[in-house]
Amino acid sequence: MAACSIEDVLAKVEQEEAEKLKSITVHKELDLELDAGNLLAVDKNRVDEREFKRAKKDEFLRALARDNTQLLLNEVWKHPTERVEDVIVVKLPEPSTPLPREKPVPKPKPPTKWEQFAKLKGIQKKKKTNLVWDERVAKNEFNRLRNIARSQKLKVPGVGLAPAGRQSRSELAQAVGVAKVSTASVGKFQDRLPKEKAPKNAGKKRKFQPNIGDFAGEKQKQLDILKVLGSKKPRLDITRAVNKQMREEDMEAGAKARKGSGKKGRSSHMSGKGKGRKGPKGPKGKPRKQGKR
Amino acid sequence: MSKDFYLQSKPKTKRSKRFLQNRESKLTENVKNAMIMKGGNTSETVTHALKDIYALKKPNAVLYKKKNIMRPFEDSTSLEFFSKKSDCSLFLFGSHNKKRPHNLIFGRMFDFHVLDMVELGIEKFASLKEIKNSKCAAGTKPMLVFAGEAFDTDNEHKRLKSILIDFFRGPTVTNVRLAGLEHLLHFTAVEGKIYMRSYRVLLKKSGCRTPRVELEEIGPSFDLVMRRTHLASDDLYKTAHRRPKALKPKKKKNVSHDAFGTKLGRLHMQKQDLSKLQTRKMKGLKKRKVVGGEESSSSSPKRAKTPE
Numbered sequence: 271m272a273a274c275s276i277e278d279v280l281a282k283v284e285q286e287e288a289e290k291l292k293s294i295t296v297h298k299e300l301d302l303e304l305d306a307g308n309l310l311a312v313d314k315n316r317v318d319e320r321e322f323k324r325a326k327k328d329e330f331l332r333a334l335a336r337d338n339t340q341l342l343l344n345e346v347w348k349h350p351t352e353r354v355e356d357v358i359v360v361k362l363p364e365p366s367t368p369l370p371r372e373k374p375v376p377k378p379k380p381p382t383k384w385e386q387f388a389k390l391k392g393i394q395k396k397k398k399t400n401l402v403w404d405e406r407v408a409k410n411e412f413n414r415l416r417n418i419a420r421s422q423k424l425k426v427p428g429v430g431l432a433p434a435g436r437q438s439r440s441e442l443a444q445a446v447g448v449a450k451v452s453t454a455s456v457g458k459f460q461d462r463l464p465k466e467k468a469p470k471n472a473g474k475k476r477k478f479q480p481n482i483g484d485f486a487g488e489k490q491k492q493l494d495i496l497k498v499l500g501s502k503k504p505r506l507d508i509t510r511a512v513n514k515q516m517r518e519e520d521m522e523a524g525a526k527a528r529k530g531s532g533k534k535g536r537s538s539h540m541s542g543k544g545k546g547r548k549g550p551k552g553p554k555g556k557p558r559k560q561g562k563r
Numbered sequence: 564m565s566k567d568f569y570l571q572s573k574p575k576t577k578r579s580k581r582f583l584q585n586r587e588s589k590l591t592e593n594v595k596n597a598m599i600m601k602g603g604n605t606s607e608t609v610t611h612a613l614k615d616i617y618a619l620k621k622p623n624a625v626l627y628k629k630k631n632i633m634r635p636f637e638d639s640t641s642l643e644f645f646s647k648k649s650d651c652s653l654f655l656f657g658s659h660n661k662k663r664p665h666n667l668i669f670g671r672m673f674d675f676h677v678l679d680m681v682e683l684g685i686e687k688f689a690s691l692k693e694i695k696n697s698k699c700a701a702g703t704k705p706m707l708v709f710a711g712e713a714f715d716t717d718n719e720h721k722r723l724k725s726i727l728i729d730f731f732r733g734p735t736v737t738n739v740r741l742a743g744l745e746h747l748l749h750f751t752a753v754e755g756k757i758y759m760r761s762y763r764v765l766l767k768k769s770g771c772r773t774p775r776v777e778l779e780e781i782g783p784s785f786d787l788v789m790r791r792t793h794l795a796s797d798d799l800y801k802t803a804h805r806r807p808k809a810l811k812p813k814k815k816k817n818v819s820h821d822a823f824g825t826k827l828g829r830l831h832m833q834k835q836d837l838s839k840l841q842t843r844k845m846k847g848l849k850k851r852k853v854v855g856g857e858e859s860s861s862s863s864p865k866r867a868k869t870p871e
Contacts, residue, residue, distance in 0.1 A: 294773050331751055347772060376807070
């Protein structure tokens with residue numbers, strides 16, 4: 271019984287599958303010529319004229335068209351599919367039906383005179399770099415080198431007039447300005463020419479911190495200020511403390527020397543002063559250390 | 564073409580230069596455009612037919628709305644002029660007179676000269692509007708099916724088939740949306756007539772991966788008879804079909820395909836050095852120096868072992 275039922279089930283499944291396939295299979299005497307690239311099918315089979323006359327024309331044509339389309343779509347569905355943006359897409363092959371061109375094949379252009387010459391001489395086109403000479407880069411490089419030299423404590427060439435093809439008005443003005451200041455008195459006693467104007471932008475440049483910048487640093491600064499304000503201990507100004515100490519020592523030394531000078535005379539006063547200066551240099555570091563603690 | 568091309572004044576702007584460059588002959592060509600025009604006299608049928616075909620062809624077509632009195636079979640110069648003007652290499656010309664009522668001429672150009680054209684008379688026509696069904700979106704690439712013996716045997720029908728494929732196939736594409744395959748143009752040649760039908764394709768579930776197809780007629784539908792034809796000479800036809808060398812696929816050496824589609828390759832091997840071949844290692848197979856020097860290693864060592 272059981273075996274029989276299994277066979278029945280198998281037969282049933284087979285039948286169902288056959289039915290499924292039936293709905294999409296079409297039998298033709300001659301196979302269609304299919305060109306999936308053009309979505310084209312050519313049915314070479316003879317159309318049955320008797321059938322055509324007997325049946326309704328449109329019905330007959332539609333049935334014929336349906337069968338042919340089914341075959342064409344069966345072919346199209348065989349090609350690999352892809353998913354592009356939620357849409358399933360079929361990759362079509364190249365069209366195989368030969369069709370005439372619209373315009374003739376483009377002829378190769380005749381070589382220009384230069385091309386002929388280049389071929390004769392074997393000149394090949396070189397690729398140019400896309401880089402363009404930028405003066406600002408050169409200036410920046412020059413300044414960079416100057417900075418390095420200065421940090422190495424080498425002699426740095428002045429800003430003056432660098433030898434160049436043609437100086438601009440502003441460059442010349444700058445050079446004049448530099449030359450004027452290059453005296454022992456930093457140009458203080460330098461005369462002006464009758465109609466000469468005062469050099470522009472000669473003053474010191476002030477630099478401010480950016481409005482929006484390092485927030486962490488700014489916060490730290492503010493906090494430091496608040497800390498100083500809030501603390502009840504007096505703030506220790508180290509330089510002032512050091513200076514004060516030095517002065518006191520000086521005074522002491524001076525007082526000693528004055529005592530001595532009464533005996534020795536004036537000439538020793540000078541040396542005493544020198545001694546006084548030398549003296550405090552040793553303990554100079556001491557108060558600083560105290561401050562740190 | 565190039566002669567006239569140089570007669571034209573040089574483009575003055577970059578844009579016009581680009582425009583002209585786009586019209587020049589190329590390796591891979593633009594999509595062929597169609598111009599649809601009518602002659603001095605047209606019947607209502609013909610006007611509707613032209614409009615409907617324009618609707619099918621839309622993005623790649625130009626509809627000339629005024630009358631253009633010309634007879635393509637007698638004198639094609641004005642056709643060629645229009646072709647050059649609008650850069651169209653396909654044309655459809657509609658006319659109507661007593662001798663040839665409801666006349667359509669399908670044709671194509673090569674190098675702005677008529678390559679071939681076929682005159683078809685409309686016997687029965689149902690327009691897009693007459694058949695009341697939901698239509699396909701404009702610009703869908705249609706599937707083309709030709710049925711009937713005549714399309715394979717008769718020379719004129721063959722050429723007509725080629726023209727119709729050229730006319731209706733639209734742009735060549737590499738990818739197609741499966742759900743977008745919804746328009747079918749079916750041409751049937753029976754009893755000396757050509758039946759053109761246009762259907763909307765409905766894809767039904769079949770239980771398999773491939774769907775079952777059902778059709779719904781949307782129009783326009785034509786019953787056509789072939790009248791005069793003008794076919795290109797074989798020579799011209801051949802030059803029109805010439806493919807540029809640059810587009811031809813390069814031949815791969817030593818690879819062939821047989822009738823079953825199996826890929827076959829031929830390899831060239833160098834002669835193998837058999838003396839270096841690794842064989843099974845056994846104690847007995849080891850090379851040994853023979854004291855006499857007569858026997859080389861090639862003689863089987865088993866023999867050497869056993870005294871004779």
